[in-house]
Amino acid sequence: MVKRPDRDHFLLKERFKLESEVFDKQTLMLLSSLMSKGTINNMDYPISTGKEANVFRATTPSGSLLAVKIYKIETTHFMNRKEYMIGDPRFKKFRRNERDLVNAFAQKEFKNLQICEEAGVHAPKPLLQVKNILVMEFLGEEGLPYTPLNTLGPESIDQLKSILTDLRKMYKAGLVHADISEYNVLVGPVPYLIDFGQGVVLSHPNSEKYLERDVRNILNYFSRYGFEIEINKALRYVKGEEKKI
Ligand SMILES: Nc1ncnc2c1ncn2[C@@H]1O[C@H](COP(=O)(O)OP(=O)(O)OP(=O)(O)O)[C@@H](O)[C@H]1O
Protein backbone atom coordinates (compact mmCIF):
# COMPACT_ATOMS: atom_id res chain seq x y z
CA MET A 1 0.00 0.00 0.00
CA VAL A 2 1.26 3.46 -0.85
CA LYS A 3 1.91 5.56 2.21
CA ARG A 4 0.22 8.92 2.19
CA PRO A 5 1.61 10.69 5.21
CA ASP A 6 -0.25 13.92 4.52
CA ARG A 7 -3.57 12.19 4.29
CA ASP A 8 -2.92 9.97 7.32
CA HIS A 9 -1.92 12.97 9.32
CA PHE A 10 -5.04 14.77 8.17
CA LEU A 11 -7.30 11.82 9.15
CA LEU A 12 -5.69 11.53 12.56
CA LYS A 13 -6.13 15.21 13.17
CA GLU A 14 -9.78 15.02 12.08
CA ARG A 15 -10.45 12.05 14.34
CA PHE A 16 -8.84 13.74 17.30
CA LYS A 17 -10.79 16.90 16.59
CA LEU A 18 -14.03 14.93 16.50
CA GLU A 19 -13.34 13.04 19.71
CA SER A 20 -12.13 16.06 21.54
CA GLU A 21 -15.32 17.86 20.60
CA VAL A 22 -17.37 15.09 22.19
CA PHE A 23 -15.04 14.34 25.11
CA ASP A 24 -12.68 16.71 26.88
CA LYS A 25 -9.18 15.51 27.64
CA GLN A 26 -9.86 14.28 31.21
CA THR A 27 -12.82 12.27 29.93
CA LEU A 28 -10.86 10.75 27.04
CA MET A 29 -8.12 9.61 29.42
CA LEU A 30 -10.60 8.14 31.89
CA LEU A 31 -12.52 6.31 29.16
CA SER A 32 -9.38 4.81 27.73
CA SER A 33 -8.36 3.63 31.21
CA LEU A 34 -11.82 2.05 31.74
CA MET A 35 -11.35 0.30 28.42
CA SER A 36 -7.90 -1.04 29.25
CA LYS A 37 -9.21 -2.24 32.64
CA GLY A 38 -11.93 -4.18 30.81
CA THR A 39 -14.90 -2.33 32.35
CA ILE A 40 -16.00 -1.06 28.97
CA ASN A 41 -15.25 -2.60 25.61
CA ASN A 42 -17.06 -0.12 23.41
CA MET A 43 -18.92 3.19 23.68
CA ASP A 44 -21.88 2.36 21.42
CA TYR A 45 -23.84 5.57 20.89
CA PRO A 46 -25.17 8.59 22.76
CA ILE A 47 -28.63 7.93 24.23
CA SER A 48 -28.96 11.54 25.26
CA THR A 49 -26.95 14.72 24.88
CA GLY A 50 -27.91 17.42 27.33
CA LYS A 51 -26.73 20.65 28.89
CA GLU A 52 -25.12 19.06 31.91
CA ALA A 53 -24.37 15.53 30.86
CA ASN A 54 -24.26 13.07 27.97
CA VAL A 55 -25.43 9.50 28.47
CA PHE A 56 -24.05 6.70 26.30
CA ARG A 57 -24.92 3.09 25.81
CA ALA A 58 -21.78 1.01 26.21
CA THR A 59 -20.86 -2.67 25.91
CA THR A 60 -18.70 -4.74 28.28
CA PRO A 61 -16.15 -7.27 27.00
CA SER A 62 -18.70 -10.04 27.72
CA GLY A 63 -21.31 -8.25 25.61
CA SER A 64 -23.67 -6.95 28.31
CA LEU A 65 -24.89 -3.37 28.20
CA LEU A 66 -24.12 -0.41 30.45
CA ALA A 67 -25.15 3.22 30.67
CA VAL A 68 -22.27 5.69 30.97
CA LYS A 69 -23.16 9.19 32.12
CA ILE A 70 -20.50 11.79 31.45
CA TYR A 71 -20.92 15.06 33.27
CA LYS A 72 -19.74 17.97 31.16
CA ILE A 73 -16.74 19.75 32.56
CA GLU A 74 -17.15 22.92 30.54
CA THR A 75 -20.72 23.68 31.51
CA THR A 76 -21.60 26.64 33.69
CA HIS A 77 -24.92 25.21 34.82
CA PHE A 78 -23.48 23.53 37.90
CA MET A 79 -22.68 26.84 39.52
CA ASN A 80 -26.45 27.50 39.60
CA ARG A 81 -26.92 24.21 41.36
CA LYS A 82 -24.57 24.87 44.26
CA GLU A 83 -27.46 25.01 46.72
CA TYR A 84 -27.88 21.24 46.40
CA MET A 85 -24.25 20.66 47.27
CA ILE A 86 -23.64 23.26 49.97
CA GLY A 87 -26.47 22.15 52.28
CA ASP A 88 -25.57 18.47 52.03
CA PRO A 89 -23.22 17.51 54.89
CA ARG A 90 -21.65 14.76 52.76
CA PHE A 91 -20.17 17.46 50.54
CA LYS A 92 -19.09 20.11 53.05
CA LYS A 93 -15.58 20.46 51.73
CA PHE A 94 -15.05 23.68 49.88
CA ARG A 95 -14.80 23.09 46.13
CA ARG A 96 -12.35 25.35 44.39
CA ASN A 97 -13.42 25.24 40.81
CA GLU A 98 -15.98 24.14 38.29
CA ARG A 99 -14.24 20.84 37.58
CA ASP A 100 -14.32 19.84 41.26
CA LEU A 101 -17.98 20.77 41.48
CA VAL A 102 -18.84 18.74 38.38
CA ASN A 103 -16.94 15.71 39.72
CA ALA A 104 -18.74 16.14 43.04
CA PHE A 105 -22.11 15.95 41.27
CA ALA A 106 -21.10 12.67 39.64
CA GLN A 107 -19.97 11.35 43.02
CA LYS A 108 -23.21 12.53 44.62
CA GLU A 109 -25.31 10.79 41.99
CA PHE A 110 -23.29 7.60 42.50
CA LYS A 111 -23.76 7.68 46.29
CA ASN A 112 -27.46 8.42 45.92
CA LEU A 113 -27.85 5.47 43.54
CA GLN A 114 -26.13 3.24 46.12
CA ILE A 115 -28.69 4.30 48.72
CA CYS A 116 -31.48 3.57 46.20
CA GLU A 117 -30.13 0.11 45.46
CA GLU A 118 -30.01 -0.68 49.15
CA ALA A 119 -33.55 0.65 49.64
CA GLY A 120 -35.00 -1.30 46.70
CA VAL A 121 -35.92 1.77 44.66
CA HIS A 122 -36.49 1.29 40.91
CA ALA A 123 -33.38 3.09 39.70
CA PRO A 124 -30.26 2.08 37.75
CA LYS A 125 -27.80 0.06 39.82
CA PRO A 126 -24.52 1.98 40.17
CA LEU A 127 -21.35 0.26 39.03
CA LEU A 128 -18.57 2.76 39.45
CA GLN A 129 -17.73 6.45 39.33
CA VAL A 130 -14.46 8.15 38.52
CA LYS A 131 -14.29 11.94 38.42
CA ASN A 132 -17.01 13.08 35.98
CA ILE A 133 -17.93 9.59 34.73
CA LEU A 134 -20.68 7.43 36.21
CA VAL A 135 -21.16 3.85 35.01
CA MET A 136 -24.48 2.21 35.81
CA GLU A 137 -27.00 -0.41 34.80
CA PHE A 138 -28.50 0.11 31.36
CA LEU A 139 -32.28 0.44 31.62
CA GLY A 140 -33.88 -0.88 28.49
CA GLU A 141 -34.96 -3.91 26.54
CA GLU A 142 -33.69 -5.58 23.40
CA GLY A 143 -30.77 -3.19 23.35
CA LEU A 144 -32.95 -0.08 23.30
CA PRO A 145 -33.19 2.31 26.25
CA TYR A 146 -36.56 2.77 27.93
CA THR A 147 -38.40 5.91 26.90
CA PRO A 148 -38.79 8.86 29.26
CA LEU A 149 -42.29 9.38 30.69
CA ASN A 150 -42.68 12.81 29.08
CA THR A 151 -42.50 11.19 25.62
CA LEU A 152 -44.94 8.35 26.30
CA GLY A 153 -47.36 10.06 28.66
CA PRO A 154 -48.80 8.35 31.73
CA GLU A 155 -50.73 5.10 31.33
CA SER A 156 -52.21 4.37 34.72
CA ILE A 157 -52.59 5.47 38.31
CA ASP A 158 -50.45 2.46 39.22
CA GLN A 159 -47.46 4.13 37.59
CA LEU A 160 -47.96 7.15 39.83
CA LYS A 161 -48.34 4.92 42.89
CA SER A 162 -45.13 3.11 42.01
CA ILE A 163 -43.26 6.42 41.77
CA LEU A 164 -44.67 7.57 45.13
CA THR A 165 -43.68 4.24 46.69
CA ASP A 166 -40.12 4.73 45.44
CA LEU A 167 -40.06 8.26 46.91
CA ARG A 168 -41.32 6.76 50.19
CA LYS A 169 -38.52 4.17 50.21
CA MET A 170 -36.00 6.93 49.53
CA TYR A 171 -37.39 9.12 52.31
CA LYS A 172 -37.20 6.19 54.71
CA ALA A 173 -33.56 5.77 53.67
CA GLY A 174 -32.98 9.49 54.33
CA LEU A 175 -32.88 10.73 50.74
CA VAL A 176 -34.87 13.24 48.66
CA HIS A 177 -34.50 13.23 44.86
CA ALA A 178 -35.06 16.99 44.40
CA ASP A 179 -35.43 16.82 40.60
CA ILE A 180 -38.46 14.60 40.02
CA SER A 181 -40.35 15.28 36.85
CA GLU A 182 -41.69 13.36 33.86
CA TYR A 183 -38.24 13.84 32.26
CA ASN A 184 -36.47 11.88 34.98
CA VAL A 185 -38.68 8.81 34.89
CA LEU A 186 -38.04 6.03 32.37
CA VAL A 187 -40.94 3.76 31.47
CA GLY A 188 -40.20 0.03 31.68
CA PRO A 189 -42.53 -2.65 33.04
CA VAL A 190 -42.52 -0.29 36.02
CA PRO A 191 -41.39 3.35 36.13
CA TYR A 192 -37.69 3.86 36.94
CA LEU A 193 -36.31 6.99 38.58
CA ILE A 194 -33.09 8.43 37.12
CA ASP A 195 -30.88 11.53 37.39
CA PHE A 196 -29.96 11.57 41.10
CA GLY A 197 -27.22 14.23 41.01
CA GLN A 198 -29.39 16.76 42.83
CA GLY A 199 -30.57 14.31 45.49
CA VAL A 200 -29.99 15.48 49.08
CA VAL A 201 -30.03 13.82 52.49
CA LEU A 202 -32.74 14.79 54.97
CA SER A 203 -30.42 16.99 57.03
CA HIS A 204 -30.20 19.41 54.09
CA PRO A 205 -32.08 22.53 55.28
CA ASN A 206 -34.37 22.46 52.23
CA SER A 207 -34.98 18.73 51.99
CA GLU A 208 -38.66 18.99 53.02
CA LYS A 209 -39.23 21.77 50.50
CA TYR A 210 -37.62 19.70 47.73
CA LEU A 211 -39.69 16.67 48.68
CA GLU A 212 -42.91 18.64 48.48
CA ARG A 213 -41.85 20.05 45.10
CA ASP A 214 -41.07 16.53 43.80
CA VAL A 215 -44.44 15.18 44.88
CA ARG A 216 -46.32 18.21 43.53
CA ASN A 217 -44.49 18.00 40.16
CA ILE A 218 -45.36 14.40 39.55
CA LEU A 219 -48.95 14.71 40.83
CA ASN A 220 -49.54 17.74 38.59
CA TYR A 221 -48.19 15.89 35.57
CA PHE A 222 -50.39 12.82 36.10
CA SER A 223 -53.45 14.95 36.91
CA ARG A 224 -53.25 16.55 33.44
CA TYR A 225 -54.06 13.07 32.12
CA GLY A 226 -56.87 12.45 34.59
CA PHE A 227 -54.88 10.42 37.13
CA GLU A 228 -55.42 12.17 40.45
CA ILE A 229 -54.13 11.70 43.97
CA GLU A 230 -54.63 14.38 46.61
CA ILE A 231 -51.39 16.19 47.53
CA ASN A 232 -51.63 15.91 51.32
CA LYS A 233 -52.49 12.24 51.16
CA ALA A 234 -49.55 11.63 48.79
CA LEU A 235 -47.16 13.58 51.04
CA ARG A 236 -48.29 11.70 54.14
CA TYR A 237 -47.79 8.43 52.27
CA VAL A 238 -44.30 9.35 51.08
CA LYS A 239 -43.29 10.39 54.60
CA GLY A 240 -44.53 7.10 56.02
CA GLU A 241 -47.38 8.73 57.95
CA GLU A 242 -49.99 6.81 55.99
CA LYS A 243 -49.79 3.09 55.20
CA LYS A 244 -51.54 2.99 51.84
CA ILE A 245 -52.00 5.11 48.77
N1 LIG B 1 -29.35 3.99 33.22
C1 LIG B 1 -29.86 4.42 32.07
N2 LIG B 1 -30.29 3.54 31.13
C2 LIG B 1 -30.80 3.97 29.96
N3 LIG B 1 -30.96 5.28 29.63
C3 LIG B 1 -30.57 6.20 30.51
C4 LIG B 1 -30.01 5.83 31.78
N4 LIG B 1 -29.71 6.96 32.46
C5 LIG B 1 -30.07 7.99 31.67
N5 LIG B 1 -30.60 7.56 30.49
C6 LIG B 1 -31.07 8.39 29.36
O1 LIG B 1 -30.32 9.60 29.34
C7 LIG B 1 -31.17 10.72 29.54
C8 LIG B 1 -30.48 11.78 30.38
O2 LIG B 1 -30.13 11.24 31.62
P1 LIG B 1 -30.20 12.11 32.94
O3 LIG B 1 -31.58 12.60 33.16
O4 LIG B 1 -29.58 11.31 34.04
O5 LIG B 1 -29.22 13.29 32.55
P2 LIG B 1 -29.42 14.88 32.75
O6 LIG B 1 -28.66 15.25 33.95
O7 LIG B 1 -30.87 15.21 32.70
O8 LIG B 1 -28.73 15.51 31.56
P3 LIG B 1 -29.08 16.99 31.04
O9 LIG B 1 -29.72 17.72 32.19
O10 LIG B 1 -27.79 17.51 30.63
O11 LIG B 1 -30.05 16.74 29.91
C9 LIG B 1 -32.43 10.15 30.14
O12 LIG B 1 -33.56 10.92 29.82
C10 LIG B 1 -32.52 8.78 29.54
O13 LIG B 1 -33.12 8.83 28.27
Ligand SMILES: [Mg+2]
Ligand atom coordinates in the same frame (compact mmCIF):
# COMPACT_ATOMS: atom_id res chain seq x y z
MG1 LIG C 1 -32.56 14.42 33.49
